[in-house]
Amino acid sequence: MTDTSAAQHPYAELTPDRVMDALSELGLWPDGRLLALSSYENRVYRVHLDEPEQGHKAVVLKFYRPGRWSRAQIQEEHNFAAELVAGEVPMVAPLTIGGQTLHHSAGFDFSVSPLRGGRTPELDDFEVLEWIGRFLARIHTVGAARPFVHRPTLDVQTFALEPAQWLQTHQMIPLEVEREWQTTLAQAVELIQDKMAQGASERQALRLHGDCHPGNILWTPTDLPGGGPHFVDLDDARMGPAVQDLWMLLSGDRRQRTAQLSALVDGYEQVRDLDRSELHLIEPLRTLRLIHYSAWLARRWEDPIFPVNFPWFGTPDYWRGQVQMLQEQIEQMQEEPLVV
Numbered sequence: 001m002t003d004t005s006a007a008q009h010p011y012a013e014l015t016p017d018r019v020m021d022a023l024s025e026l027g028l029w030p031d032g033r034l035l036a037l038s039s040y041e042n043r044v045y046r047v048h049l050d051e052p053e054q055g056h057k058a059v060v061l062k063f064y065r066p067g068r069w070s071r072a073q074i075q076e077e078h079n080f081a082a083e084l085v086a087g088e089v090p091m092v093a094p095l096t097i098g099g100q101t102l103h104h105s106a107g108f109d110f111s112v113s114p115l116r117g118g119r120t121p122e123l124d125d126f127e128v129l130e131w132i133g134r135f136l137a138r139i140h141t142v143g144a145a146r147p148f149v150h151r152p153t154l155d156v157q158t159f160a161l162e163p164a165q166w167l168q169t170h171q172m173i174p175l176e177v178e179r180e181w182q183t184t185l186a187q188a189v190e191l192i193q194d195k196m197a198q199g200a201s202e203r204q205a206l207r208l209h210g211d212c213h214p215g216n217i218l219w220t221p222t223d224l225p226g227g228g229p230h231f232v233d234l235d236d237a238r239m240g241p242a243v244q245d246l247w248m249l250l251s252g253d254r255r256q257r258t259a260q261l262s263a264l265v266d267g268y269e270q271v272r273d274l275d276r277s278e279l280h281l282i283e284p285l286r287t288l289r290l291i292h293y294s295a296w297l298a299r300r301w302e303d304p305i306f307p308v309n310f311p312w313f314g315t316p317d318y319w320r321g322q323v324q325m326l327q328e329q330i331e332q333m334q335e336e337p338l339v340v
Helices: 016-024 071-086 126-143 156-169 175-197 254-268 276-299 305-309 316-334
Strands: 030-037 043-053 056-063 103-105 108-114 206-208 217-220 228-231 238-240
Touching: 016 030, 016 043, 016 056, 016 103, 016 108, 071 108, 071 126, 126 206, 126 228, 126 254, 156 175, 156 276, 175 276, 175 316, 276 316
Parallel strands: none
Antiparallel strands: 030 043, 043 056, 056 108, 103 108, 206 238, 217 228
């Protein structure tokens, strides 16, 4: 794949001085300590302040990737986060500064959030999974109150068909793998469409976290004040089925995934009923994410951080691996769904 000079990418303009200036424009004064946090889609920084802001001595600045979301879509993310906080969901939401949560500086939209600590939750601990299940149910109770107006819906078109078309139009698939990838992709998409169509007329779409993997949950010991899970990063929030926010927390063999799902559902249904007919969507949703992920990497390749962190992407071996994963997902989608 062709690399692009870092100077040509918009984030090349986001220097440490620009980050500090953006904060100062809001009347917040950094003490000089700046740390870039792990993030590929956006640019995220931890900054310490001379004077606390709303009781916070350190904040997190998130600079949104230019062109990905409209300002209306970003504001919907912020409004959803605020609703969750009002509903006593432990969501880390942007601070309101100067009457707003979405700010603009030097060509970038950005937000300022409180810094929260925590570690990745222990998902082999069923008590932890029950806790998370309860809070996911509370997220969905708030999410079901009204739909997003500007944010998209998780569907086959946006997560499979359009990304696959983009990959082929931009000739991202090596010729020696292309035909096998196309054939396998078509088989997978046909199965996904069939599974997604089952019960679609009765299925409720609600506002979701959308990317609820373990890295987006911060866990603090339950014997501490405010202990338990804290959810972060609503960047991928969208409309979709409730099970989308559960399946990324499952791992291991079928027995392990069934046990994990049972614990999540036990906690979830202490707060809100789960439509268990959605469980047959777990493997189709996982397959959609795999397809979408390849296109996401390809579309971000001009960002210098991507070739550095994903040097294996785009090679014939990578795409052969994708074919194998799609074949495995086809088998998984043909199996009976998990039952709890």
